[in-house]
Amino acid sequence: MNVDYAALKKGGFMRQKQKNCFSLRLKVVGGHLSAAQLSAIAAVSEKYGEGYVHLTSRQGVEIPFIKTDDIDEVKTALGEGGCEPGVCGPRVRTVTACQGKEICPSGCIDTYGLANEISERFFAMDLPHKFKFGVTGCRNNCLKAEENDIGIKGGTEVKWLFDKCIHCGVCESICRTKAVSFEGDRLILNEDKCNFCGRCAKACPADAWECEEGFIVSFGGLFGNRIHKGEELLPIIHDKEVLFRVIDAAVRYFKENGLPGERFRVTIERTGQDKFEKVIREAYYG
Amino acid sequence: MADIKTDEYVDITDVVCPVTFVKAKIAIEELEPGQILCVHMNDGEPVQNVPRSMKEEGHRVLKLYKNDDGTYDLIVEKGEE
Numbered sequence: 001m002n003v004d005y006a007a008l009k010k011g012g013f014m015r016q017k018q019k020n021c022f023s024l025r026l027k028v029v030g031g032h033l034s035a036a037q038l039s040a041i042a043a044v045s046e047k048y049g050e051g052y053v054h055l056t057s058r059q060g061v062e063i064p065f066i067k068t069d070d071i072d073e074v075k076t077a078l079g080e081g082g083c084e085p086g087v088c089g090p091r092v093r094t095v096t097a098c099q100g101k102e103i104c105p106s107g108c109i110d111t112y113g114l115a116n117e118i119s120e121r122f123f124a125m126d127l128p129h130k131f132k133f134g135v136t137g138c139r140n141n142c143l144k145a146e147e148n149d150i151g152i153k154g155g156t157e158v159k160w161l162f163d164k165c166i167h168c169g170v171c172e173s174i175c176r177t178k179a180v181s182f183e184g185d186r187l188i189l190n191e192d193k194c195n196f197c198g199r200c201a202k203a204c205p206a207d208a209w210e211c212e213e214g215f216i217v218s219f220g221g222l223f224g225n226r227i228h229k230g231e232e233l234l235p236i237i238h239d240k241e242v243l244f245r246v247i248d249a250a251v252r253y254f255k256e257n258g259l260p261g262e263r264f265r266v267t268i269e270r271t272g273q274d275k276f277e278k279v280i281r282e283a284y285y286g
Numbered sequence: 287m288a289d290i291k292t293d294e295y296v297d298i299t300d301v302v303c304p305v306t307f308v309k310a311k312i313a314i315e316e317l318e319p320g321q322i323l324c325v326h327m328n329d330g331e332p333v334q335n336v337p338r339s340m341k342e343e344g345h346r347v348l349k350l351y352k353n354d355d356g357t358y359d360l361i362v363e364k365g366e367e
Contacts, residue, residue: 105335169350170337173329173358203334205341 003068010124012085013071016064023054023064024074025086027123030097030115030135031059040081048074058132059096060086087124090260092131092251095119100137100154101213107137108198109154109213114240121244122251128258128267131251132221139197145216146230147223149264150250152243153216155236156198160187164208171200171209196236214238219250219280220265228265233277234284242284249283250276290348290361293321299357303331307339314345317364322348325360333358 005015012025026041033041045053045063048070054062066074075085086094095118098104100111115135122133136143137154145151165187172180172187179193180200196216201209214236221230237243250264253276258267268276296313298306310325317323325340327333337347337360344365351359 166347167349168337168347169352170333170347173350173352174334199334203338205337205347 006089008071009088010091012087013066014062014088018065020068021064022066022068022071023062024049024066025056025088026061026063026078027084027086027094028060029095029119029123030112032097032112033061034082037082040078040083043081044074044077047077058094060094090129091127092122092125092133095123095133095135096143096148097135098137098143100135104137105202106140107154108156108196109135109137109215111135111137111143111154114152114215117244118247122247125251127251127254128260129263131254131264139195144223145221146218147221148230149219149221149254150247151218151221151230153218155196155214155216156201157196157212157214157236157238158189158194158198158201159210159212160189161208161210162186164206166206166208168205170203170205174199174203212238215240215243217243217246219276220268222263222265226263226265233280237284242286245283245286246280249280253279290322292324292361293317295324295326297326298332298336299326299328303335306332307336310336310340311343314340314343314362314364319364319366321364323362323364325362327358327360329356329358333360336360337362 013022014025016023041053041061045051048066049063050065054064056062095115097111097115100109101107102110118133132148133150134143134145134148135152136145145153167185177193177195179190181188201211216232216236217234218230218232222228254264254267257271294317296310298309301309314323327336340362341347346363346365348363349361
């Protein structure tokens, strides 16, 4: 029997050391799985695997020990349970996310919603090499935005409201970058120091802040053989349309300039960071 | 905290989140509306969360004092029942 390993890999089947066995990677967006999906996964691992799953480092699920002959049956069983296979190889991988502002008190943006939008637009898109997106809700960075080829971090831009302020001093005390200070009854916000964490507004007992959520984007992160922290090359983005314009431009840049087997960071370095920055700045300013 | 007279004092530096707020909440429930509680707390999670939680429970945060040893004193007026 001829096995098309490339096609299987594209469909999330990772060849194992054990003959005729595959570890089946599933599509999971932002680490979110329903109970029904988990039941289907459990049933498949019991029936076709060895009764366990592997949780991957990027919030995915793999079912090891799926036999070559069972692949079609397994796909059908998973499909009926609302699960889709994931992908491997040179393309856009699982989009990861923390729970974001819908769940987490620290969250500044709806990470899960955004991860789904990114996934719908880019998941499995063929590119010169693997390409990872990660969305984290705030400065706490539980999702490690900068280790992704494109990382998105939620931020909050704040404006102080004199009329509501009771001058209790909570914001000044909790600001980690010392961006907040008082001169008499006036609050001084040092914009150079503010890192958009939003803690001042979240802790304020008087709601004396006007908040605008935003996205802080980092480009070219690597966390494998080589480690490079993704770089923030643009100001905070408030408009989702602008965010997607920037992401589209970055992905297009990689598609057009990347060599096969070359990670995004390496493409940026080889072609010149100035050139890349110019492209995304043009996208940012429209 | 010289300029505000307080009726009661509670030290929550000996407990960790989420018991910090529970201890502060129990203390303020002992008071009558309009009375003032001083909550002595550590830096970090308590100062981030307790003032806002107090407000969400319907009390009025008056002031937060930073002490020389890195702790804080939060002055809260009990709200109406």
